Amino acid sequence: MLTRRFSRVLVGVGLLGAAGYAFAPHLSNRISTAAVVNSEVIRIIAPIDGVADDRLPGPGVMLAAGGSRPVVRRLVVEDRERHRLAHDLALVRAQIVEARHGLVQLDAQDAELARRGALYHEATREKLATEIAETRAGHAGALAAAAQARAELDHVLTLRAARHVAQVRVETAEAALRQAEAAAEVLVARLAGLHVEHRAALAGVHLRDGHNDVPYSVQQRDRVMLQRQVLTERLAEARARESALAAALAAEEAARLDRDRYDLALGHAAIVWERHATPGAPVKPGEVLLDLVRCDDLFVEVALPDTAFGALASGDPAHVRLRGGIELQGSIRSIRGAGARSRKTLLAAERPAEHGARLTVEVALPADASHLMAPEGEGGFCGIGRLAEVSFPADFNPFGAEVAARFGGITRALRDAAGWAVEVAARLGASARAETAGTR
Missing domain, CATH: 1.10.287 (Helix Hairpins)
Known part of the structure; x- marks a missing residue:
């Protein structure tokens, strides 16, 4: 009987410590769960009338920097000039x-x-x-x-x-x-x-x-x-005409390649986010072929209440925690108020809606963040679209900072007590089950 009562007390202490630990970060940080890992979309459009290449890459394919990949080819070659x-x-x-x-x-x-x-x-x-x-x-x-x-x-x-x-x-x-x-x-x-x-x-x-x-x-x-x-x-x-004609012929050869074929050359690595054209299908000028995203230029789009606008500034640090235990450090790169126009740039992911959150904050992530968020190789999409929890350190006056520091100490003590209580309760439960089994 005493063991059961003591176990209940320990469980209560553990729950109290867990509740304090869960609530304490909200006193010293501004936290938002309406956040998503995002990236700007690079849209590739067909410049000529032709046929999409049979090897047009699909979603999740990594495109290396400096390489050249055929995308569109013309059916009829124009060689008169x-x-x-x-x-x-x-x-x-x-x-x-x-x-x-x-x-x-x-x-x-x-x-x-x-x-x-x-x-x-x-x-x-x-x-x-x-x-x-x-x-x-x-x-x-x-x-x-x-x-x-x-x-x-x-x-x-x-x-x-x-x-x-x-x-x-x-x-x-x-x-x-x-x-x-x-x-x-x-x-x-x-x-x-x-x-x-x-x-x-x-x-x-x-x-x-x-x-x-x-x-x-x-x-x-x-x-x-x-x-x-x-x-x-x-x-x-x-001789003068020969030089002029040779230069014109070389320019025509290069122009003919541009007219008869469109090769995609990237100055940086990218991943195919979406393929709009079917390989081997006819395409027209202006038709969208591919949507690409860069894995070295990721950011987190966060929604906050509009009242937090004055408390944040560009360049402030931010702590990003992804579901799954991955934690990253970033910095604020832009803040848009509730009355600002929506961003015209194409984005790969859509930020989840949250009631009362009208302030949009973009947090820049390190260049190697994609290696921590997504597995190596193709198909991981660099972790774009993953939901996150972002916390911004609150700016207190000296008295508030002292109170927050002391409360943080109490919170850590409650967390340690909760851990100790849960561990003792688990041991007592194990011993009680062993005694019961021996009595039987």
């Missing part, structure tokens, strides 16, 4: 090859003409030198003939003075002298002309042709130079 650019580029490259070949031929022809021009100049100079030497020799002969004619005239004059010859013989001798002197003067003039031609030939100008000052080979070299200039300009223009 690419073919046109490729044709123009091939034509320009053929023009470049032809221009280079023409320049090689012109260089060879110019070298041949230069060789012929050099031979012509050299032969002309040698021929003029030979003619100068020949004219000098002729001039020397003409001078000798003039001297002989002068001697004969002197002899005839002597004979005429002696009346041995007639006057006609004197006139004949005089005419021969004038003819010999004239021949010598002609050779002197010719020699002067040959010297002028020789000096001009040494300077590259030929005076014997009445219409051309240079030979045909030099004239052809001038024509080749003009043709080379035209081909050089054409080659430079073709």
